[in-house]
Amino acid sequence: MQWTDEGIVIGVRRHGEASAILELMTREHGRHLGLVRGGFGSRMKPILQTGNSVAAAWRARLDEHLGNYTIEPVRQRASNYFAAPHAIYGVTHLAAMMRLLPERDPHAGLYSVFEEILDRLEDPVLAAPLVVRFELQLLTELGFGLDLEQCVSTGAADELIYVSPKSGRAVSRAAGAPYAGKMLHLPAFLRDLDALPAGSDLADGFALTGFFLERHVLQPRGLALTDERAHFIAALTRALS
Numbered sequence: 001m002q003w004t005d006e007g008i009v010i011g012v013r014r015h016g017e018a019s020a021i022l023e024l025m026t027r028e029h030g031r032h033l034g035l036v037r038g039g040f041g042s043r044m045k046p047i048l049q050t051g052n053s054v055a056a057a058w059r060a061r062l063d064e065h066l067g068n069y070t071i072e073p074v075r076q077r078a079s080n081y082f083a084a085p086h087a088i089y090g091v092t093h094l095a096a097m098m099r100l101l102p103e104r105d106p107h108a109g110l111y112s113v114f115e116e117i118l119d120r121l122e123d124p125v126l127a128a129p130l131v132v133r134f135e136l137q138l139l140t141e142l143g144f145g146l147d148l149e150q151c152v153s154t155g156a157a158d159e160l161i162y163v164s165p166k167s168g169r170a171v172s173r174a175a176g177a178p179y180a181g182k183m184l185h186l187p188a189f190l191r192d193l194d195a196l197p198a199g200s201d202l203a204d205g206f207a208l209t210g211f212f213l214e215r216h217v218l219q220p221r222g223l224a225l226t227d228e229r230a231h232f233i234a235a236l237t238r239a240l241s
Contacts, residue, residue, distance in 0.1 A: 001067070002059040005029050006074065008114060010095035012048045014040050022048055022069055024056055025098045025114060030105040034058050034069035047071060049078035051091040051118050077118055086235035087121045090131065092228040094118070097138055100217055107141050110134075124239040128202050129189050131232075135209035136190060144168070144216040146208075148191055151175055161186055163208055184208050202240075206233050 007024035010031070015021045020039025025031050034056075038044055047054065053075040060067030081087035094114060101107060113134050120126040139145055145168075150157045152169035162176035162183035163169065176183050186208065187201035197205065210225055218224055 001061070001063045001065075002057070003029060004055070004057045007032070007054055007056045008111070008118065009048055009050050009052045009054065009078075010098045011050065012036075012039065020044070020048060021066075022071070023099075024054070024069075025101075025111060026056065026106075027108055027111045028106055029058075030107060031098060031101050031103050032058065033103070034060075034067045036069045036071055039071075044071065046079075047073045047076065049076070050095050051078045051081065051121075052076050053115070053118075077121075080122060084122045084124075084239070086124055086127070086232055086239050089228050089232035089235055090121050090127060091118065093226060093232045094131070094134070096226050096228065097135065100138070100142065110137055110141050113137060124236050125196075128236050128240065129197050129205070132190065132202065132205035132209055135206075135213060139209065139212055139216070142217055144212060146170075146212065148186060160191065165211060168212060184211060202236070203233075 005026040005028050007026040010025050011023035012020050015035060018038050018040045020036045021033060022036045022039060023033050036044060036048065039048055055072045055074050057070040058067050081091055094117065117127060117130045117134055120130065146163060147169040150170060151160060151172040152164055152167055153175040154172060156172050159173040160170040161173050162171040163186045164171050165184055170186055171183060184207065185204035187197060187204045189195040189197050189201055190205060214225055
């Protein structure tokens with residue numbers, strides 16, 4: 001069994017004296033692990049950093065085996081993140097989110113979004129809304145997508161400013177007014193790709209995706225939102241203030 005693909009490093013751990021177990025998010029083969037001989041050596045270690053893009057060739061005798069990777073660098077972003085605290089937390093958070101996907105299950109669309117964020121992660125103005133949208137898309141990919149197109153109560157498509165925490169569906173201003181204290185806020189930039197976050201929009205966006213990630217994805221697995229996510233949001237807030 002063998003294949004070649006492009007991938008992004010989302011994790012690496014030492015195996016033996018100098019080899020590494022590498023975890024990639026690949027475009028066509030999903031989240032995939034493999035052994036890199038000499039992965040902790042002086043040549044390969046800088047390449048196998050979270051957030052870097054690589055060209056990967058995987059080979060194994062049987063498909064269910066761990067297999068071996070041959071890796072070549074494509075884009076080494078990781079070193080650029082050290083100048084931006086929010087980027088360091090961000091790449092760690094994004095990698096953790098990718099690990100929620102089933103192993104070897106392709107998600108080419110999410111891969112493209114992941115790659116776009118990594119290319120823009122140093123710029124907090126660009127990165128912040130992209131990460132909220134990424135979390136929203138991750139929910140969809142995992143089967144828990146939110147319906148933000150029309151009001152769950154009236155079917156209206158205007159003035160959608162809330163999301164019901166029970167149904168995960170949008171609610172209009174008028175329909176949600178009596179229950180405003182129990183609703184999650186729906187920031188405009190999640191419905192309009194050309195809109196930029198303003199005021200409390202980012203906080204509302206992260207609160208929205210965080211609520212449903214915890215309920216549907218993390219809690220059933222005995223997990224919680226990571227400290228890296230909280231640090232990322234805090235660092236973004238400081239960078240944007």
